[in-house]
Amino acid sequence: MGHSDDDTPIGTSPRVRDQPSLTTASGKSWLILGGLLALIAIGVMVPLLPLSPSGVALGGICAIVACYAAMVIVRVNAQPGRGMLILLAIFMSAIAIIGVGCVGIIAATQGSVFLF
Numbered sequence: 241m242g243h244s245d246d247d248t249p250i251g252t253s254p255r256v257r258d259q260p261s262l263t264t265a266s267g268k269s270w271l272i273l274g275g276l277l278a279l280i281a282i283g284v285m286v287p288l289l290p291l292s293p294s295g296v297a298l299g300g301i302c303a304i305v306a307c308y309a310a311m312v313i314v315r316v317n318a319q320p321g322r323g324m325l326i327l328l329a330i331f332m333s334a335i336a337i338i339g340v341g342c343v344g345i346i347a348a349t350q351g352s353v354f355l356f
Contacts, residue, residue: 288346
């Protein structure tokens with residue numbers, strides 16, 4: 241039994257790329273959630289600054305700040321629409337990936353942590 245378009249209510253779509261957050265939103269929610277994610281990631285990395293490998297936490301913090309700054313620049317300067325919202329999603333994803341990656345690198349080099 242396949243899903244037919246007749247079963248879908250008007251104005252809704254099961255495809256992720258058709259959701260309002262990537263099609264018609266103003267981008268304000270992306271900035272709010274991106275800021276919260278950036279604060280959490282930075283809050284986790286600040287205590288890791290003295291740990292080795294040196295510079296990973298600081299570099300991660302700088303990259304996260306740069307990604308959030310890019311989000312703000314895109315939101316202020318880009319024309320509203322799908323392109324702006326996709327860029328905001330990409331920068332927010334980058335914040336998460338950078339945060340997890342830096343914490344993972346630092347954790348893997350401390351003590352007897354094995355990745356595999």
